[in-house]
Amino acid sequence: MEEVRATTAWVANRATHVMVDSFELEKAVDSIQGSVPKVKWDFEGIHYFDGGPLTVQYLFVLDALNFCFWPDEELIYDHLASGLKASLQKDKYALDANRLQMYTGPQLRELLNWSRPLPLEEERVRLLHEVGLELERNFGGEAANLVKASKNSAASLISIITSNFPGFRDHSLYKGHQVFLYKRAQIFVADLWGAFKGEGYGKFNDISSITIFADYIIPAVLRQLGILKYSSALSDSIDSKIEVCAGSEEEVEIRACSIYAVEKMRELIKSKFKKQVLSIEMDLWLWSYGVRNSALPHHRTLSIYY
Numbered sequence: 001m002e003e004v005r006a007t008t009a010w011v012a013n014r015a016t017h018v019m020v021d022s023f024e025l026e027k028a029v030d031s032i033q034g035s036v037p038k039v040k041w042d043f044e045g046i047h048y049f050d051g052g053p054l055t056v057q058y059l060f061v062l063d064a065l066n067f068c069f070w071p072d073e074e075l076i077y078d079h080l081a082s083g084l085k086a087s088l089q090k091d092k093y094a095l096d097a098n099r100l101q102m103y104t105g106p107q108l109r110e111l112l113n114w115s116r117p118l119p120l121e122e123e124r125v126r127l128l129h130e131v132g133l134e135l136e137r138n139f140g141g142e143a144a145n146l147v148k149a150s151k152n153s154a155a156s157l158i159s160i161i162t163s164n165f166p167g168f169r170d171h172s173l174y175k176g177h178q179v180f181l182y183k184r185a186q187i188f189v190a191d192l193w194g195a196f197k198g199e200g201y202g203k204f205n206d207i208s209s210i211t212i213f214a215d216y217i218i219p220a221v222l223r224q225l226g227i228l229k230y231s232s233a234l235s236d237s238i239d240s241k242i243e244v245c246a247g248s249e250e251e252v253e254i255r256a257c258s259i260y261a262v263e264k265m266r267e268l269i270k271s272k273f274k275k276q277v278l279s280i281e282m283d284l285w286l287w288s289y290g291v292r293n294s295a296l297p298h299h300r301t302l303s304i305y306y
């Protein structure tokens with residue numbers, strides 16, 4: 001994941017709309033004395049888990065659709081997770097590769113027990129079809145085979161996913177340079193690691209190589225902590241819920257600076273408190289804080305990536 005780390009640092013060093021405040025960053029690290037509060041994976045109790053390959057299929061489909069809930073004010077991530085879980089409990093074949101290729105928008109709503117059109121519904125359906133088709137074509141229909149092919153390497157798994165599933169190629173152009181963010185591919189690794197407690201399908205020898213997952217919650221938390229500072233124009237648009245365009249400098253800076261800031265926090269925790277912290281642990285802590293404080297203003301970008 002060096003590509004993610006290097007390209008987001010490149011953006012952070014040239015950013016003009018977003019600034020990483022190193023004084024506030026150090027204050028935050030000092031306030032926890034370098035010990036990141038532990039948050040249990042699935043602290044919400046919403047996920048499907050049976051300890052086997054069907055759980056891997058569930059997590060892959062979950063992360064294929066893990067983006068852009070905010071346009072519907074009542075829809076949140078939990079609806080996606082618990083909807084998929086309930087449909088698997090009703091019918092264990094619901095997420096089979098051949099079935100994934102046939103879902104329509106209304107059927108997807110039914111799967112998620114949601115009565116209105118979903119945000120970016122056509123894209124969600126297209127991505128579901130893509131997952132089904134590519135799984136069938138190259139992985140015997142099973143996401144578990146994707147994971148086996150990575151041979152316990154998170155970096156390999158992300159590379160296999162982004163090579164085979166175009167919908168997971170979360171990147172942007174910034175001042176002419178390609179910037180890699182890979183939010184949903186990385187979160188899939190984290191979900192496996194969390195669900196399987198670092199064993200079996202969740203065993204990765206290089207788990208420390210992944211970064212945080214640049215969504216719309218983590219930046220809101222970092223801003224609340226004073227670690228991210230926005231220009232007054234950007235602050236005003238976010239606070240007034242004005243959309244930030246996908247691919248704009250502002251959007252790329254928000255996401256890249258979030259990754260960069262948390263990498264800096266990890267480095268500081270290591271040098272000052274002699275502790276090794278994983279980005280996943282940082283992410284889970286910050287994200288759970290963010291969802292518990294749902295009033296935090298977040299940037300609004302229409303995107304299939306997060």
Ligand SMILES: Nc1nc2c(c(CN[C@H]3C=C[C@H](O)[C@@H]3O)cn2[C@@H]2O[C@H](COP(=O)(O)O)[C@@H](O)[C@H]2O)c(=O)[nH]1
Nearest residue numbers: 041042043066067069070076077213215216217287306
């Ligand atoms: N950085 C980061 N972003 C995450 C997650 C998760 C869920 N992870 C599972 C793993 C362990 C936990 O127990 C969770 O069950 C979702 N998101 C993002 O949040 C946004 C949804 O917000 P709202 O509209 O309020 O529901 C949306 O962009 C979604 O993609 C995470 O962990 N990290």
